Structures are given as structure tokens and as C-alpha cells.
Amino acid sequence: MRLLIWLVLIYVGIKIFKGIGRQEKEPAAPTGPTKEETFQDPVCGVYVSEDDAVIGRVDGERVYFCSMACLEKYRAGLEQK
Ligand SMILES: [Zn+2]
Secondary structure (H helix, E strand, C coil), rough: HHHHHHHHHHHHHHHHHHHHHHHHCCCCCCCCCCCCCCCEEEECEEECCCCCCCEEEHHHHEEEEECCHHHHHHHHHHHCC
């Protein structure tokens, strides 16, 4: 029975130790605005990061959308004009 308790303690200890190690590897939380660039979806107004955005090319310019649905709405709107 004592062995089981020790195993649990060691297991918990390793978990805590790993948790601390992970925290130390992460860079310090940035103060002020984040450096990551965000782009506003012109259709629904949502801000998206470059990684998450659906990028459409309109007249040679990159336009960022939150989803393909917004990209298609935007293109449909341009065609109507
Ligand atoms: Zn959108």
C-alpha cells in the first residue's frame, strides 16, 4: 500500500516538474499590443490572424477573410458593381 502512495507522489511530482519546465520555455507574455498582425475581414468585420485567414487576391491586392464563405460573398459583391 505504501508503495502505491509513493508511486502516486512520484507521478504527481513528475507532472508538476514538467509543467514548470514547460512554463519556463514559453516566452514572457508580451506587454502592450501583440506583435502578431491581424487583418479585418471586409465582409463581416472579424479580425483574423494571417495563419487563420483565408487570403483572396482582389486586383492584385491580398484581402484577408475569416472563411471561404466571406471570400465568396466579397467576390460576388465585386462582380455586381
Ligand atoms: Zn468573415
